[in-house]
Amino acid sequence: MGSKYRIVARVSLASIAAVLAIAPAVSQQSDPPIARYTMDAGTLSGMAAMAGGRGGGIGGIMSMMNGGGGSVAHELVLRLGSSRTPAGGDPDADHFMPQGARLGTSVPLTYRRTQGREGSAPQGELPRGRLLLFWGCGEHAPAGQPVILDFSRLARGEIPPDLYAQGLNLPSDWTVRPDNSTTYGDWPNSEDAQVVQGNASLLGQHRVASNYAPEISFNLAQDFMPALQPTGSDLASGAVAMRWNSIDVATGYYAWAVGAGGNERDMVWWTSASTQQFGGPFADWVSPASARRYIEAGTVMPPTQTSCTIPAEVREAAGEGMMSSLYAFGPEVDFAYPPRPEDSRTPWRPEWIARVRYRSMAMVIPGMEMPGMDGSDFDSADSSEPDEPAGLPRCRGGLRGIAERAAGLCS
Template identity: 35%
Template sequence: MNREGEKMSIRFVCLSSTGALLLLASSVMAAEKPHPPYPHYWMSIATSNQSIPGMSEQMAGMAARFGGRGAAFGPRRELLLQLETPRVVQEPKADHLIPPGQKMGERLPLVTPVQEKTDYRPERGEREKPEQIEKPKVRMLIYWGCGDTVPKGQPRVVDTATMSPAEFGRALAGRSASPQTPPLPRKGWTYADWPNADDRQDIPKDASLLGSHQVKGNYLPDISFALDQKRDFMVPVEFSTMNRTAAGAWQFQWKAIPTASAYFATAMGHNQKTGETIVWSASDVPETGFGLMGYLTNGDVQRFLKDRVIMPASRTNCTIPAGVFGEVEGVMLQFIAYGEELNIVHPPRPKDPKQPWNPQWSVKVRLKSTASSPLMAADGEQEDARRRPAKRSDGDDERQEPSSRPEKPAGGVLDGFKGLLGF
């Protein structure tokens, strides 16, 4: 073959290769072509229970009737509905048709909030120069883990006096839920939610979300789905016991929640004498817990269980080690039970990746049950704990002398809270 023929062969091979690459690239781009935007609907289902050890249900009811702070005590059910759709109409209207067991009528109106316009424009030079902010002085002691005694290597000390703001932030940063963007108002989309200015009724204590749900409106296709027992309101968190041992450890136990997939607990207090803030979490590894008191995805739950950050659903007790809070009073315990999230996309993704898929709408249902309580024993339990023999790790009982620190009667602390609540 002469040189001219060789050149033509090379050109042919190059063109063929280029054509094949272009064909492959076009097929990949076609496969990765983004779907047209479609409506998203979120249901955030929560149960909360703010309590005080020794406070009866009747006492909590009295506090709620008197209003003020007491209105938040006792089990409460909360529901947040959020809708966004890539279509704008002049007069948006949508409703969530609910099952009879919810006992809140036939439907909940999803209202688009009115965006208030303002003509205010700051004049040039109107803004004053920001005042020089003094560096805050914060010293925090971070503890973690359930047990009778504080393990070696704790606490972790976080102090603004020896750290830059960036170092301080990194030291406090812990694990958090995977980034999720709920429906929200944005340009070119219609947003609506419940509760809203038109309807914000309380949810009955015996309300149930079980059954068929529909979302209908003049700017979206009909959304139909059903919720089972795993996605009903979760059982309130109830502490069955909370007491302080003779050694100074805090034991607390909770009733199992049937639909919980995991638990987490954290507590915080401030030492008035030293000026230190003390943070404890139930994690087996260093963790502040600041980012774990909200909704978690199913993937987050499985990941954090594997990392021993949160507690499995089979567990129902924990002990805050002696010496963590010591002389600190006014410690608040925060607790959360995570529910199993539900994600629906209609129509479902085809099993054959070559088959086209055009989602029409999606639904996300997320659940949690939370509780908060001051860390203190019910009436009489603290005094009993001081007299009760402590158990050794080998199972034998060992008598210990009562602590030299005079215990403040639990009733007196409870009476103080009663005074704040107005009864």
């Protein structure tokens, strides 16, 4: 293991929320764990696989255009947070993988605070243009769409008060971050960013050893999810009929599409939600419990649904270069030590808790044939990506982040 980096931050209520997330319905006295570990496992297909498991880089897309590469890759996001400080020296942590993961004996969990990404965005010219928002499956967009937002007003923080009138206001899944951990490590990172091959497997024993948390060990019997294989066909109305294969372990589906249209200063954004919903956790991993709530709210499509039509008005506004993404949210596996007592009257004092979440994601240009969209393994592609602009802060979430990114004020 190479050199590691220390970050000391406050321990927030996230530790308690993490315990509650895997607690039974009956109230049980419990203490926050010393360590929280998350392992998010994804299957990538279409253009998302072209960067070799990094979600779609320029080099991989060019390889796809030339007929190279395959159609399936995998991604792993590992995060370790602890309430302890390192015992002797800098933080030192490794996740020891089963041989089938094809990542070597272990991968290092390290964290480096990136310089130049804190604070507010630098001053610059406010973006000009508009954001056109559509939602819902169907050949035609209902009356009242699109909602049109001005980029310059969004960048100034002027969000229309009724934009989130139908907001979910549902709690997000707990997560491990530097700001809610005394010591933190993650992978991939600047020291190790290996590509997770399409034929990799997670099945078997996993062990996380560090100098700032108890040893974590668990056995995974759930492997990566199957790949999504969406297809799109143009309808006479101008709409695009999307269809995809059913995945047995899927807990729900979500789709979105973006395009620039004929006006270089306009951006079109559509989601499959049946109500006016934008932003949120839907480009992330979503737990089965959250997926059920989102399905009830009409934001996520149920696991029995395998089609959704992108309205003709969206295709017309977005143009031929419209790109769409489809997500299949999957199962979750939870581990803890010591295990939670069956008797709810017995206090539970876990040393560590761990969560493994799964998803499958495909990115396609509707109407464009993708090489190898038959589910063949991805095992070779140019995974080079352009570096992010130096010195720019990370973009915030939501609509304001979109506007600031369009203006070049964040990365």
